[in-house]
Amino acid sequence: MDFLDPKIWSGSVFGGRGWVTSQAGDAPVVEPATGAEIGRAGVAGPADVAAAVAEAVKAQREWAAASFEDRAGVLRRAGRLFEDHAADIQKWLIRESGSIPGKAGFETHVAAQECYEAAALASQPPGEILPTAKSRLSLARRVPVGVVGVISPFNAPLILAIRSVAPALALGNAVVFKPDPRTAVCGGVAIARVFEEAGLPAGLLHMLPGGPGTGQALVTDPRVRVISFTGSTAAGRKVGELAARHLKRAHLELGGNSALVVLDDADLDLAVSAGAWGAYFHQGQICMTTGRHLVHSSIKDEYVERLAAKADAMPVGDPATQEVALGPLIDAGQRDKVHGLVTASVDGGARLAAGGTYEGLFYRPTVLTDVTTATPAYAEEVFGPVAPVMPFSSLEEAAALAADSEYGLSLGILTRDAMKGLALADLVPTGIVHINDQTVDDEAVAPFGGLGASGTGSRFGGTRANIEAFTETQWVTMQGDIARYPF
Template identity: 35%
Template sequence: MKLKFDYKKVYSPYINGEFLETDDQKTIDSINPYNNEVLAKVRLASPANIQTALASAVEAQKTWGVTIAKEREAILLKAADIAERRRPELAKALIDEGGNVFGKAMYEVDYIVSTFRIAAGQTRQIRGETMPAEEPNRISFTYRMPLGVVVGIGPFNAPLLLNSKKLAPAIAAGNSFILKPSPYTPIIALLFAEIFHEAGLPKGVLSVLPTADEDLGDTLFSDPRTNMITFTGSAKVGNKLQALAGKFQKRFVPELGGKSPLVILKDADLDYAVRSAAFGIFFNQSQVCMANSRIIVEDPIYDDFIEAFVKHVKTIKVGDPSKEDTAVGPLISKDAIKTIETHIEDAVKKGAKLHVGGHMKDQIWNPSVLSEVTSDMKVFDDETFAPLVSVYRAKDYEDALAKANDTYYGLSSGIITNDLQKAFDFSLRIQAGSVHINDNSFDDDPNAPFGGFKGSGHGKENGQYSIADMTQLKWVTVQLGERPLPF
């Protein structure tokens, strides 16, 4: 696979239409998590760089915010075409820097192409409405206006997909956008700068600021020039940022991960349930916020499910993420390895049974399955974000539903059953932002609202749902003639 993006050079923050090099920038190595090869050096945005980015974003938005819809549409459509043309290269970057397996990388590139095109269409759908007035001879209506400067703080696990659903609608709505990517995947984030630069996006509308300094990220909250922050990451960091958002009166849309349940009832097709459950947890090394890390199986088929599931998990191919048949590749960092080690060790020590896995090679952790997990174990409600799943026994449907809701999180969920009554009942009573009937919890669609309940955050991403968050509604009245006044 030929790679146009040159890993041998030093990459710099993208600010005001250029890749900016300044003497005050520190550098980090971009590392391939599979073989620990240094891919490139990346310059980090300095405090002064951030101030430059903010100033240019404010200035650019004054013009971009009043650009007509068809011009914003044209740039987003061109960006989609460029991403589609560079599809193999983008996928290679996801494999090399993000450790993504081949299939996931190709899926993610296709997703951002759709995201750009959907955002292009949304430029023509940003509408207000008229409404009945309470006074005579009055016209009452609303506008939807851009917010101004939107900041996106992105994760490492799907750095094209998750950042595109922040960036594209923000630009479509007439905002300028500042992206602060994960320090694990800075080169991938800078691909957005290349794509939109080629697409003709005016300078200053997009900035990409790699940084490993969280204090610099906090600056984006405290600065009065930023109007909204959208964040995908851990609940621990998200809760800290939520406090900052409240302190500085920022609009904040967080997606904070999950401990998503997959309920399998006794009438399910066992073979399909096994394969669906395995894909729903082990896709992308389980570094997926909506992975079904809790599998809840109704008692009559529990033993058969465990036996078949463990047998199937042992067949999952792990290894080099660039090979097309690899299903599980490397974890992103030593911290991720430490987390799964801790969760397994704690669970087994407290009485859980480890059926398969529990070891690693070359930073690749073999898919691991626990049962007999109890609420005093760390894995019960902490997000592992690594290839580990807990399987629970449920007495009946009501017990399965109760177990599914017994978590701090509420991002996604799934149920596999042929009982339509229970399936729809589950969709109404499960405390999760997404429900997938006869499917696992892993699903996302650039047209559908994505976001969680409870500790998984609030607000929705994708298409028109992002546009609603990234615009502000203004009420306008027109008095026809003189308004009657009491004095």
């Protein structure tokens, strides 16, 4: 039997009692490339959330008290399971999320690494000794928050869930997570199956695909003390407002409109290749996608010409049956949004150098030139394979253009002078900077997050960021005798 055989999970959600029928029924698992129904996944509602949280609360205390060796062992086994069953998980990433095989392979690799890095968290020193003016021991220690709620999106469904699920579990928490129902299998079932087989004690992980009502129930439940949300800025604002109303922390990783700055000394062939990867990887459906190409005016026309030629030559099609560079967009709503922004941009005076057409959910990689800062596909996050190109004449102008966005997620700078690139980066508020690389990258060992409309800062990845995200600081003092007071 395959690791993700539908006989195991069809029509079900996962929790303390294993795979069970949800109270909200099920929904089709749709292959975007063909429109075919390739399974049926359970769909959770608010009642399922309430029941899951109750089970999670009960299971969490024993897990928090368990030896760090036990917790680390589960996470290490989970990492190996992602490696051992990568082919089966990648098949679902390709068919359900429209990933090309390379992107699917990247997701399973990062998922395994997230588990291995999380295993190391379990044995991190949990606090520090503090100075005190009294005759006592004073210390600050990190303790689990209890139950963590995770809400993850469709675009990189495995990575964007496991990077919160794994460290939260390793640090002694229980987790209730809601994957996007459009990628319930590759972004939800896969993770549940891994931890089921890794020996995670029952009740600590609950996988509940669902819509906005399910997410709202998770955010507002008073027993869920931390919310880790990855998704659109519009949805993130609502999550942040709800969490604040209930006095709980919300870690928000949201949208972006990241700039790639190509200076006049950059190798143009390498720059065009990097720009194409940043703009077209996973059909542009990545929060870090290169949404704005800022190119020195002396090389801008040649950059546009070469990028357009590359875009025209890129094969687009079903990644499950063809060798392609781009697969389908996730659904018709996303396609229509992308095309609407491209059409409005051309109507507003931008010139279409490549693409701008589609068949079904397959959108051609697109290049726009003669854009202004008001051009819709330049000013807004497209979340599709669209590359608007804007010229600049000086470093100061490049910095001003790169900083002129409500988003602040990722920045790429291409130049032969790395120190010049670093000086430019100092002028742009952003959570991530890549000098001599494009804007899309992620590693389990690095803190990840954006500023402004891109979120609440680096909350994922790396030891310090994960510990801060999924634990609380508790002050503890101890002394030999009861303190004497004048009352």
